[in-house]
Amino acid sequence: MSQVKQPTPHALSSLMTEFENSCRRADLKVTHQRLEIYRELTEAHDHPSAEMLYRRIITRLPTISLDTVYRTLATFEKHGLITRVQTVESQARFEAEMVKHHHAVCSKCGVITDFTWETFDAAQVPDTLAVWGKVFKRHAVLEGICTSCSPKV
Amino acid sequence: MSQVKQPTPHALSSLMTEFENSCRRADLKVTHQRLEIYRELTEAHDHPSAEMLYRRIITRLPTISLDTVYRTLATFEKHGLITRVQTVESQARFEAEMVKHHHAVCSKCGVITDFTWETFDAAQVPDTLAVWGKVFKRHAVLEGICTSCSPKV
DNA sequence: TATATTAATAAGAATCATTACTATTCGTGA
DNA sequence: TCACGAATAGTAATGATTCTTATTAATATA
Ligand SMILES: [Mn+2]
Ligand SMILES: [Mn+2]
Ligand SMILES: [Zn+2]
Ligand SMILES: [Zn+2]
Numbered sequence: 618m619s620q621v622k623q624p625t626p627h628a629l630s631s632l633m634t635e636f637e638n639s640c641r642r643a644d645l646k647v648t649h650q651r652l653e654i655y656r657e658l659t660e661a662h663d664h665p666s667a668e669m670l671y672r673r674i675i676t677r678l679p680t681i682s683l684d685t686v687y688r689t690l691a692t693f694e695k696h697g698l699i700t701r702v703q704t705v706e707s708q709a710r711f712e713a714e715m716v717k718h719h720h721a722v723c724s725k726c727g728v729i730t731d732f733t734w735e736t737f738d739a740a741q742v743p744d745t746l747a748v749w750g751k752v753f754k755r756h757a758v759l760e761g762i763c764t765s766c767s768p769k770v
Numbered sequence: 771m772s773q774v775k776q777p778t779p780h781a782l783s784s785l786m787t788e789f790e791n792s793c794r795r796a797d798l799k800v801t802h803q804r805l806e807i808y809r810e811l812t813e814a815h816d817h818p819s820a821e822m823l824y825r826r827i828i829t830r831l832p833t834i835s836l837d838t839v840y841r842t843l844a845t846f847e848k849h850g851l852i853t854r855v856q857t858v859e860s861q862a863r864f865e866a867e868m869v870k871h872h873h874a875v876c877s878k879c880g881v882i883t884d885f886t887w888e889t890f891d892a893a894q895v896p897d898t899l900a901v902w903g904k905v906f907k908r909h910a911v912l913e914g915i916c917t918s919c920s921p922k923v
Numbered sequence: 924t925a926t927a928t929t930a931a932t933a934a935g936a937a938t939c940a941t942t943a944c945t946a947t948t949c950g951t952g953a
Numbered sequence: 954t955c956a957c958g959a960a961t962a963g964t965a966a967t968g969a970t971t972c973t974t975a976t977t978a979a980t981a982t983a
Contacts, residue, residue, distance in 0.1 A: 646950050646959060667941085682962045687941060689960090703856045703911065707970075708940065721902050734896050742912060743887050749874050750916035757910055758856065759895060763903035799930060799979050820970085835933045840970060842931095860941075861969070 623662065632659060636698070643696045653678055654689045658699060658713040664729045666708040702729065703756070719756060723763035730763070776815065785812060789851070796849045806831055807842045811852060811866040817882045819861040855882065856911070872909060876916035883916070 624632055636655050640647050653674050658665065665673070671686045690711055693699040702710045702720070706727075714731060717738060721730045737757050746752060777785055789808050793800050806827050811818070818826075824839045843864055846852040855863045855873070859880075867884065870891060874883045890910050899905060 644959095648950070648960065650961070680962070682964095684942075684963080685961055691942095701858050703858050705854050705856050705862070707862075709858070709860075721899060721905065723903065724906075730902055732896060732898060732902070736893060736896075737890070737910075740889060740893065743885060745885060746874060746912070748917065749883055749885070750876065750914050750920060752874065752912045752914040753877075754913040755910060756913070757890075757908060759899070759905045760907040760909070761903050761905040764901065767903060797930095801931065801979070803932070833933070835935095836969095837934080837971075838932060844971095 624659065629656070629659065639696070639698055645692065645696070650678065650681055650685050651689055651693075653681070654686060655693065655698070655713065658690075658711060661712075662714075662731070664702050664710045664712050666710050668708065670711070703758070704729075719758070721759040721761065721763075723766055724760055725762055725766035728763060777812065782809070782812065792849070792851055798845065798849070803831065803834055803838050804842055804846075806834070807839060808846065808851070808866065811843075811864060814865075815867075815884070817855050817863045817865050819863050821861065823864075856909070857882075872911070874912040874914065874916075876919055877913055878915055878919035881916060 633652065633656060636652075637647050640651065645651070654670060657670050657674050661670070661673075663669075667686045667690055668683065670690075671681070671683045674681055674686070690699065690701075694701055694711075698715075699711055699713045700715065702712055704710055704722075710729070716733075718731045718733050719737065721732055722728070723730075734757060738755070742752055742755070786805065786809060789805075790800050793804065798804070807823060810823055810827050814823070814826075816822075820839045820843055821836065823843075824834070824836045827834055827839070843852065843854075843862075847854055847864075851868075852864055852866045853868065855865055857863055863882070869886075871884045871886050872890065874885055875881070876883075887910060891908070895905055895908070
């Protein structure tokens with residue numbers, strides 16, 4: 618049900634070119650490890666952990682090290698190319714989807730599903746927050762049971 | 771600016787009695803380690819990590835072990851007595867505040883501040899989520915810069 | 924109150940997730 | 954093509970959490 622749709626093959630390749638440009642702008646060398654990690658994360662829609670990405674990438678880049686995946690994800694995050702997802706789990710999880718969206722988490726299977734919610738994005742935050750400080754970003758997390766985890770009737 | 775107010779000394783002691791009852795209902799023995807951990811977390815309003823709690827408690831219970839703090843927090847969480855807070859950090863953080871509330875996170879100092887937001891609690895979730903499944907809980911995370919971290923003019 | 928039962932604890936070892944170190948490789952600009 | 958520095962692979966180290974086990978303590982019962 619994700620409303621944040623997957624890129625077509627063509628859109629993906631232009632995404633990759635844009636990614637290379639971002640790297641050059643940020644003075645990051647365009648290595649094939651970085652390309653693979655970024656592409657794998659872009660194609661993934663399950664907010665994978667570093668280790669999940671590593672296991673997927675190693676089939677194509679058999680010598681890549683887990684450390685490179687961790688290091689590269691941290692680099693991408695620092696340059697605003699990807700996002701680290703807030704969870705309650707011990708392993709950090711990541712996404713390349715930078716379009717504003719929110720998360721629905723199934724408390725049975727743990728799957729994190731993307732969705733958009735314009736009325737939330739536009740809603741006014743409580744007045745009391747003015748004294749707290751300046752709000753730049755907002756994110757909604759819904760928790761429930763996804764359809765495939767619901768007991769069949 | 772937290773709208774979720776701290777308990778008065780009297781309210782705290784009745785909270786502790788209620789906590790003891792919860793333990794008995796859940797067939798959990800009422801140990802002084804559990805009482806101290808629960809009380810410390812109830813009085814804390816900074817969503818402390820297990821280690822932060824440990825360092826605070828050890829001044830009163832010098833022989834308590836860090837493992838007991840971790841184990842006890844996990845037990846409390848399992849029985850719905852406390853909550854594990856979603857963060858992007860490597861250390862898990864906890865709170866005893868079970869009144870529905872949301873979080874404003876300062877991206878400079880990292881402090882997590884509680885606030886209530888009734889219009890968000892009551893807002894209708896997007897229709898598209900119906901096909902996703904059943905939503906039980908919702909939580910808003912705001913990110914920004916808190917007043918004490920804002921550059922003075 | 925004393926005793927028996929069993930859960931909970933403390934201490935340290937083990938594991939899991941992530942980061943640091945270092946010799947080597949590789950991307951890039953001259 | 955070459956020189957340079959940044960990035961990587963492999964491995965060690967660290968930080969966070971959980972496990973193992975002998976001991977202690979909470980509670981039910983006599
Ligand atoms: Mn997402
Ligand atoms: Mn809170
Ligand atoms: Zn599910
Ligand atoms: Zn701050």
